[in-house]
Amino acid sequence: MGVSLSLSPSRLAAWWAWRQVERAAPRAEDRRALGLVLLLAFGLLIWGLDWGLIDHSWAAGVAAVLASVVFHNLAFNFGGFVSHITLLSTMDDLAAVPRTAAGYAQLTGTSVALFRWSLGWPLFVMAVVGVASGVARRDRRWWLWLLLPPLSFHLAFTWVTLYIFDRFLLGGIFVFALFGGAVCADLLEAGRWRRVRRFAVAGSFLYAPLYASSINVMMNLDARKAARSWVYAHASEDTTVAVIGRSYMPYLGQPPKVVIVDAAPEDIRRAAPDLVVLNARFAQRYRLGSSSAERALLGTG
Numbered sequence: 001m002g003v004s005l006s007l008s009p010s011r012l013a014a015w016w017a018w019r020q021v022e023r024a025a026p027r028a029e030d031r032r033a034l035g036l037v038l039l040l041a042f043g044l045l046i047w048g049l050d051w052g053l054i055d056h057s058w059a060a061g062v063a064a065v066l067a068s069v070v071f072h073n074l075a076f077n078f079g080g081f082v083s084h085i086t087l088l089s090t091m092d093d094l095a096a097v098p099r100t101a102a103g104y105a106q107l108t109g110t111s112v113a114l115f116r117w118s119l120g121w122p123l124f125v126m127a128v129v130g131v132a133s134g135v136a137r138r139d140r141r142w143w144l145w146l147l148l149p150p151l152s153f154h155l156a157f158t159w160v161t162l163y164i165f166d167r168f169l170l171g172g173i174f175v176f177a178l179f180g181g182a183v184c185a186d187l188l189e190a191g192r193w194r195r196v197r198r199f200a201v202a203g204s205f206l207y208a209p210l211y212a213s214s215i216n217v218m219m220n221l222d223a224r225k226a227a228r229s230w231v232y233a234h235a236s237e238d239t240t241v242a243v244i245g246r247s248y249m250p251y252l253g254q255p256p257k258v259v260i261v262d263a264a265p266e267d268i269r270r271a272a273p274d275l276v277v278l279n280a281r282f283a284q285r286y287r288l289g290s291s292s293a294e295r296a297l298l299g300t301g
Contacts, residue, residue, distance in 0.1 A: 011248060033201055061188075061217075064298075067224065074192060078298070085160075086253035087159050088157075088160055088161050089161065094161065094162070094163045094281075095161070095162035095163060096110070096162060096163045096164070097162055099162060103162065104159055107158060107159065107162060107164060108154070110164060110241070111154060111164055111169070112167055113174065114164065114165075114166045115127075115169060115172065115176060117166065118166050118169060118173050119173060119176065119177070119180070120207060120208055120211040120212075122203070123177070123180050123204060123208060124176075124180075124209055126179075126180035126183040126184060126204065127176035127177065127179045127180040127183075129179075129183045129254070130143075130176075130178075130179025130180055130181075130182045130183045131144075131147070131176075131179050133179075133182070133183065133186075134179070140182075143179070143182075144177075146175050146178060147175065149171055149172065149175060150169070150171065150172030150175055150176075153169075153171065153172065184201050184204075187200060187201050188201060202236070205248070224249070224251075225249035225250070227250045227277060228250040228251065228252060231250075231252060231256065231275060232255075232256075232276065235255070235256035235274070236255065236256070236273070237254075237255045237257075238255070238257075239257065239274045239275060240257045240259065240271065240272065240273045240274050240275075241255040241256045241257065241258050241273060241274065241275045241276075241277060242260075242261045242268055242271045242273035242275070242276045243258060243259070243260050243261070243277045243278075244260075244261060244262075244263055244268070244277070244278040244279075244282050245263065245278070245279065245282065249277065249279065250277065252277070256275075259271050259273065261273075263282055263285070265286075
């Protein structure tokens, strides 16, 4: 079953322009969304040239620029926008790799590994085959334009901030799922070994929900539960427990006295805790800290 959508050139231009305005609003709220679509303007322009739709591409591009200027408040706070971008590129405590060619290559490898981890091996292999099919077959070459959002995100956000998490890749996972779906459709077409190919597709889709359910298993084995149990086993009513940060930390109630402190060493010492609960990132910060006060918190000074 196919769906055909026919638009006049003027309506097509208006539709593209409105879509760019819609995309500009969330970009102003979420810095990751800006990286996801930054290269799309160039892609639209090149695609418009190739398909003779340059007027429509310009309409979409102008709408995107004007909407971004308004939503990012560039006219009245351009310095704040620049400062925000600068901050993203200087958050060294979050950087997973050094800002070198080897660091960029390592971060790219990590991103690919996270895509594989998120999709699971069967669907990841199908997605890779789908991309290869787009490269090899001329009639599918236009599919490669779909890779612009994940490529844009990688260049404009991941390589700028030097850190990446699997949840950041959801937009790219959707794109790669399209390539994987195309390969599934190819495998289900008539031809030799049809039964084997159908079995491979069915096996992949049966494996996918089982693989996804492993998240629930891992959540039940969350380290925060072990940390909470350890604190309760070693703390009394007179024990002061300092918790560094609010996000992703275990919930601790009575009997110990719990205080939430900032990450600065002087704030921790001011609380005079008997126990300190912190995550691996803060522990790494103190372990590699430039000051003896930071290293002393973990007994490494």
